[in-house]
Amino acid sequence: GAVVSQHPSRVICKSGTSVKIECRSLDFQATTMFWYRQFPKQSLMLMATSNEGSKATYEQGVEKDKFLINHASLTLSTLTVTSAHPEDSSFYICSARRQAVSYEQYFGPGTRLTVT
Amino acid sequence: SQQGEEDPQALSIQEGENATMNCSYKTSINNLQWYRQNSGRGLVHLILIRSNEREKHSGRLRVTLDTSKKSSSLLITASRAADTASYFCATVIIQGAQKLVFGQGTRLTINP
Numbered sequence: 001g002a003v004v005s006q007h008p009s010r011v012i013c014k015s016g017t018s019v020k021i022e023c024r025s026l027d028f029q030a031t032t033m034f035w036y037r038q039f040p041k042q043s044l045m046l047m048a049t050s051n052e053g054s055k056a057t058y059e060q061g062v063e064k065d066k067f068l069i070n071h072a073s074l075t076l077s078t079l080t081v082t083s084a085h086p087e088d089s090s091f092y093i094c095s096a097r098r099q100a101v102s103y104e105q106y107f108g109p110g111t112r113l114t115v116t
Numbered sequence: 117s118q119q120g121e122e123d124p125q126a127l128s129i130q131e132g133e134n135a136t137m138n139c140s141y142k143t144s145i146n147n148l149q150w151y152r153q154n155s156g157r158g159l160v161h162l163i164l165i166r167s168n169e170r171e172k173h174s175g176r177l178r179v180t181l182d183t184s185k186k187s188s189s190l191l192i193t194a195s196r197a198a199d200t201a202s203y204f205c206a207t208v209i210i211q212g213a214q215k216l217v218f219g220q221g222t223r224l225t226i227n228p
Binding site for chain 1: 146147149151156157158159160161164204208214215216217218219220221223
């Protein structure tokens with residue numbers, strides 16, 4: 001199967017600091033990766049679409065200067081939450097799409113961010 | 117924006133019973149997918165049904181799609197305690213980027 005990992009799984013940081021979350025496709029190449037945010041007992045909200053070697057496409061209402069996305073290789077995308085605030089506390093999930101299969105996405109286990 | 121709405125929002129049944137969850141959407145789709153999420157974990161892909169398909173089976177799962185009503189249902193037969201999770205439908209719309217748009221989800225609890 002296709003495996004996607006995220007690191008770290010949990011992170012607690014102080015308000016004003018920046019946090020980087022990594023998303024890796026372990027056994028396949030992913031030209032496209034997606035970043036989602038999920039609040040407790042709610043659905044996933046797409047934040048941005050990340051294509052390898054190009055700038056990410058952000059959804060309406062998502063601040064690109066606050067949520068920096070880098071997709072440097074076919075197996076790694078990073079999300080950096082800059083100058084984090086308590087309202088940024090959430091569950092962040094990435095997914096990756098295989099090159100050859102367009103519609104199926106493989107999800108990482110998620111990262112729980114808590115900003116104090 | 118979320119275009120999927122799921123019904124019910126929460127469902128609690130006894131082990132062995134069947135569980136049915138419904139999903140409605142608003143725009144024309146290329147396909148519809150169902151995912152499962154255990155509490156605090158990532159999503160697991162369950163099944164994909166294309167817009168030209170009406171029904172699909174996978175083990176104890178049965179998915180239907182009615183494009184005229186813009187709705188889908190997920191049936192889990194002979195439920196088990198391990199089926200306890202949140203279930204989300206997600207659509208891939210025809211126009212624009214091929215991204216998933218998730219429904220609000222159904223929290224399913226199977227009581228032993």
